[in-house]
Amino acid sequence: MSASVIAMMLGVSTLLGALGLVALLWGLRTGQFDDTSKFLDGARFDGEDELKDAVMMEEKRKKALQKRRKDKRVMPD
Amino acid sequence: MSKIKCDHCRLEFDEKVMIEDEIDNQKKYFCCKGCQGVYRLLKEEGLDSFYDKLGNNALEPAKPDSGGDLERFDLEGFMNRYVKKRDDGFLQISLIMEGIHCAACVWLNEKVLHKLPGVIEASINYTNNKARVVWDPEEVKLSKIIETIRSIGYNAYPYDPELQEERAVKQRRDYYSRILVAVFATMNIMWIAIAKYVGFFTGMRQDIKDILNFAEFVLATPTLFYSGWVYYRSAYYALKNRYVNMDLLVATGATMAYLYSIYAMITRSGEVYFDSVTMIVTFILVGKYLEVLSKKQAVDTLDSIMGTIPTEVTVVKDGTKSLISVENVKVGDVIELKPGEKVVIDGIVVSGSASFDESSLTGESDPVFKKEGDEILSGSIDLDGVVRYRATHDFGGSLLCNIVSLLEEAVTKKPKIEKLVNQISGQFSITILSIAAMTFLGWFFYTQEFEKALIVAISVIVIACPCALGLATPMATLVGLGVAAKRRILFKEAAFLETMAKCDTLVLDKTGTITKGRPSVVTYHRLGDAEDTEIALLVSMSNHPVSRGVAEFLRAKGAVPASKELSDFKEIQAKGIKATIAGRSYIAGSLGFLQEFGISVDIESENTVFAVAVDGKAVAVFELADEIKEGAVEAVRAIKEMGIEVVMLTGDNEKVAKRVAAALGISDYRSKMLPHQKSAFIENLHSRGKKVVMAGDGINDAVALSKSDIAVAMGSGADVAINVSDVVLLDDSPEALYEAFKISKRTFKAVKENLALSLIYNSLAVPVAVMGYVNPLVAAISMSLSSLLVVGNSIRIKLSLSSK
Numbered sequence: 001m002s003a004s005v006i007a008m009m010l011g012v013s014t015l016l017g018a019l020g021l022v023a024l025l026w027g028l029r030t031g032q033f034d035d036t037s038k039f040l041d042g043a044r045f046d047g048e049d050e051l052k053d054a055v056m057m058e059e060k061r062k063k064a065l066q067k068r069r070k071d072k073r074v075m076p077d
Numbered sequence: 078m079s080k081i082k083c084d085h086c087r088l089e090f091d092e093k094v095m096i097e098d099e100i101d102n103q104k105k106y107f108c109c110k111g112c113q114g115v116y117r118l119l120k121e122e123g124l125d126s127f128y129d130k131l132g133n134n135a136l137e138p139a140k141p142d143s144g145g146d147l148e149r150f151d152l153e154g155f156m157n158r159y160v161k162k163r164d165d166g167f168l169q170i171s172l173i174m175e176g177i178h179c180a181a182c183v184w185l186n187e188k189v190l191h192k193l194p195g196v197i198e199a200s201i202n203y204t205n206n207k208a209r210v211v212w213d214p215e216e217v218k219l220s221k222i223i224e225t226i227r228s229i230g231y232n233a234y235p236y237d238p239e240l241q242e243e244r245a246v247k248q249r250r251d252y253y254s255r256i257l258v259a260v261f262a263t264m265n266i267m268w269i270a271i272a273k274y275v276g277f278f279t280g281m282r283q284d285i286k287d288i289l290n291f292a293e294f295v296l297a298t299p300t301l302f303y304s305g306w307v308y309y310r311s312a313y314y315a316l317k318n319r320y321v322n323m324d325l326l327v328a329t330g331a332t333m334a335y336l337y338s339i340y341a342m343i344t345r346s347g348e349v350y351f352d353s354v355t356m357i358v359t360f361i362l363v364g365k366y367l368e369v370l371s372k373k374q375a376v377d378t379l380d381s382i383m384g385t386i387p388t389e390v391t392v393v394k395d396g397t398k399s400l401i402s403v404e405n406v407k408v409g410d411v412i413e414l415k416p417g418e419k420v421v422i423d424g425i426v427v428s429g430s431a432s433f434d435e436s437s438l439t440g441e442s443d444p445v446f447k448k449e450g451d452e453i454l455s456g457s458i459d460l461d462g463v464v465r466y467r468a469t470h471d472f473g474g475s476l477l478c479n480i481v482s483l484l485e486e487a488v489t490k491k492p493k494i495e496k497l498v499n500q501i502s503g504q505f506s507i508t509i510l511s512i513a514a515m516t517f518l519g520w521f522f523y524t525q526e527f528e529k530a531l532i533v534a535i536s537v538i539v540i541a542c543p544c545a546l547g548l549a550t551p552m553a554t555l556v557g558l559g560v561a562a563k564r565r566i567l568f569k570e571a572a573f574l575e576t577m578a579k580c581d582t583l584v585l586d587k588t589g590t591i592t593k594g595r596p597s598v599v600t601y602h603r604l605g606d607a608e609d610t611e612i613a614l615l616v617s618m619s620n621h622p623v624s625r626g627v628a629e630f631l632r633a634k635g636a637v638p639a640s641k642e643l644s645d646f647k648e649i650q651a652k653g654i655k656a657t658i659a660g661r662s663y664i665a666g667s668l669g670f671l672q673e674f675g676i677s678v679d680i681e682s683e684n685t686v687f688a689v690a691v692d693g694k695a696v697a698v699f700e701l702a703d704e705i706k707e708g709a710v711e712a713v714r715a716i717k718e719m720g721i722e723v724v725m726l727t728g729d730n731e732k733v734a735k736r737v738a739a740a741l742g743i744s745d746y747r748s749k750m751l752p753h754q755k756s757a758f759i760e761n762l763h764s765r766g767k768k769v770v771m772a773g774d775g776i777n778d779a780v781a782l783s784k785s786d787i788a789v790a791m792g793s794g795a796d797v798a799i800n801v802s803d804v805v806l807l808d809d810s811p812e813a814l815y816e817a818f819k820i821s822k823r824t825f826k827a828v829k830e831n832l833a834l835s836l837i838y839n840s841l842a843v844p845v846a847v848m849g850y851v852n853p854l855v856a857a858i859s860m861s862l863s864s865l866l867v868v869g870n871s872i873r874i875k876l877s878l879s880s881k
Contacts, residue, residue, distance in 0.1 A: 003282075003284045003285055003288055006285060006288055006289075007288045010269075010288065010289075010292045011292075014265060014292065014295065014296070017261065017265060018261075021257060021258065021261045024257060025254050025257060025258075028250060028253060028254055028257070029250065029254070034202060034204070034246070035202040035203055035204050036204055037180060037203045037204065038202075038203070040180075041180040041183065041184070041203070044130075044180065045130055045180070045181075045184055053188070053191055056191070057191055057197070057198070060194075060196075060197060061197050061198070064167070064195075064197060064213045064215075064216070065165060067215075068165075068166050068215075
């Protein structure tokens with residue numbers, strides 16, 4: 001086996017592994033693993049309703065923010 | 078009678094006590110109004126899929142919402158303390174949720190809060206039951222949010238996350254990231270290293286070797302400088318404070334090996350040691366992480382105590398009542414207390430009388446009756462009656478506030494006895510580093526070869542790598558922990574075994590720790606014609622600990638409560654009970670209570686007396702005392718035989734304290750101790766150079782427990798006590814306390830033996846390395862041999878403890 005093939009295999013696999021590691025670290029830093037059961041529960045319970053819920057919450061937040069802007073309580077971006 | 082399940086909480090109850098209800102033409106059964114209300118509410122809201130998600134889990138029966146203190150959540154004092162204003166103008170609060178049992182509960186609470194207009198964000202952490210809620214103050218009030226949570230059968234308390242939690246979480250996360258990087262690199266370096274080991278025997282082309290070396294270099298670099306950063310930091314601070322620790326040796330060893338490997342890689346001479354670099358860093362880092370991880374979870378419980386402290390009190394000024402934030406109450410203000418309220422400010426009663434539950438201060442469960450002129454302490458709870466009292470301290474100076482701040486401080490600053498391995502490792506590090514330096518100089522002058530001298534010096538450091546030393550303690554403590562766990566003794570951290578073995582004083586709390594904590598009958602005098610079954614019926618009506626003690630005694634005697642008609646039952650707090658049974662008038666209670674009805678009983682006793690009179694004539698007298706737990710006397714004697722000084726502290730009165738202390742053979746005891754006095758007592762022992770083990774069970778012991786070197790809590794004790802403690806005795810027995818001492822002493826002995834073994838190993842291996850005879854193979858064999866010795870010796874703990 002030529003040296004370049006080995007170098008490439010090592011490089012690619014380490015890079016892929018490092019990407020996974022970075023993703024894991026990002027998840028950790030943003031607090032996604034703070035609740036150990038959240039993922040499993042999500043898999044057990046989350047369905048269409050929960051998706052709708054999440055969208056509803058997003059809209060609620062937007063509306064509330066817009067209302068505040070209208071009232072000029074928050075500086076526009 | 079058949080048992081059926083409540084349709085809301087899923088607990089089983091007798092059919093006849095169930096509330097029957099028809100919902101959507103289906104018969105449903107509920108154990109209480111609370112459960113029924115919640116079920117109906119969820120059905121109306123279309124959230125009944127909650128019950129499918131619940132699976133086989135059961136809930137606590139829902140408490141009907143009293144709504145009593147809701148307004149406190151909108152008060153200014155409360156808002157200032159717990160509510161955070163965010164940059165986008167929304168408000169945010171951190172809550173501790175009560176009643177979360179399973180993932181379905183989390184789902185339900187989040188769902189209900191999401192549906193509430195004005196709530197912008199609600200997320201609940203199932204693992205620690207903490208929640209974060211963000212809301213728009215224009216649309217919804219906090220009291221409405223709490224009311225919504227209560228309406229579905231849960232409850233929420235606020236807490237201040239900035240206090241401790243954020244810091245603890247940050248540190249844990251930081252360590253975890255470092256470990257992830259280290260483990261990732263180690264795993265990858267290992268398979269590259271295996272390829273190279275094979276190449277060592279079968280031969281490998283130089284260009285392939287270069288590639289593998291470079292890959293190892295790439296992986297080792299982040300491990301050493303990112304994951305290993307903690308050693309550099311620790312070594313730096315140690316040097317700054319003029320002492321040497323194990324981290325310095327690890328840092329020097331790893332850095333030297335790393336630098337040398339780079340040199341070897343570039344010059345293509347000799348072997349590279351990148352794999353050793355990552356492995357040393359990773360293994361020792363994992364050990365450190367375990368320590369960070371097990372830092373006590375006291376933070377959570379502390380938050381829940383803080384959350385229940387009222388933020389406002391009712392102050393009466395010129396005949397008008399007003400709610401004033403606790404911080405603004407001045408000494409001399411008159412405060413009104415209603416039944417069920419918690420006292421937050423110390424004072425003296427000016428009018429009214431009531432019974433107070435002081436269990437969180439003294440540990441004694443009997444309510445204490447207070448009238449005009451008596452002192453009220455903060456932390457107690459008004460059980461009945463309205464009382465007005467004059468503040469003698471402001472909030473900051475009050476007992477409750479003092480206890481909380483003492484606890485807060487104690488959780489973060491616990492005294493630590495320096496570990497043996499740390500003491501030795503300092504010396505060890507200095508010795509090895511100087512030997513390495515001398516080796517380098519010696520070889521350099523002897524051979525005039527810089528490279529050879531450097532390699533030998535590094536091999537000295539690498540072979541003396543703290544592995545054997547590092548393994549000495551964990552192996553022994555691991556076995557010790559296992560033996561302890563089998564005997565239902567829980568050491569929360571391995572290091573506590575060593576600390577406990579070094580302690581020379583044991584401070585015992587009386588109630589609940591060495592006594593059963595509830596009064597039981599010691600003597601029973603029959604004075605007249607009384608039927609035990611009727612007395613049993615009478616006392617079964619009261620929940621007072623004394624009544625329960627008598628009821629238990631009668632049950633043990635075989636007297637079941639008579640199935641007769643009982644009427645006019647009345648319970649006079651802290652005095653006694655009266656009722657009419659089958660037309661006969663019964664009065665029972667303290668001697669003073671009977672005296673009020675003109676009934677005198679001629680008896681003198683130092684125990685609690687419970688007398689019963691029928692139709693104006695005394696018929697029976699029970700003497701009750703808090704009984705000493707079985708095995709307590711033997712355990713105390715055995716502990717004393719180990720050369721440990723035993724002291725007893727109690728919130729109870731002198732007379733009882735003296736009797737219990739005499740029965741146990743304890744000559745040193747203190748009575749009437751309040752929580753802060755107990756902790757001061759421990760500090761006093763510390764100042765005299767004592768190392769203290771404290772055993773307790775109540776909230777009143779928590780501060781003292783956290784001040785002691787080793788805190789032992791009873792498994793049935795209060796949550797706070799268990800959380801601040803280092804050792805938990807799951808079966809509550811005094812023998813277990815003795816066992817804990819025995820196991821810790823035996824384990825510590827093994828630790829010392831192991832340390833000696835590893836030092837012997839080093840004194841043999843290091844000279845060989847100094848002479849330059851060490852190659853990787855020799856190092857590997859000698860290291861595993863020394864590790865095996867250490868492991869073998871540790872297992873002896875198990876054998877020697879089980880044979881006794």
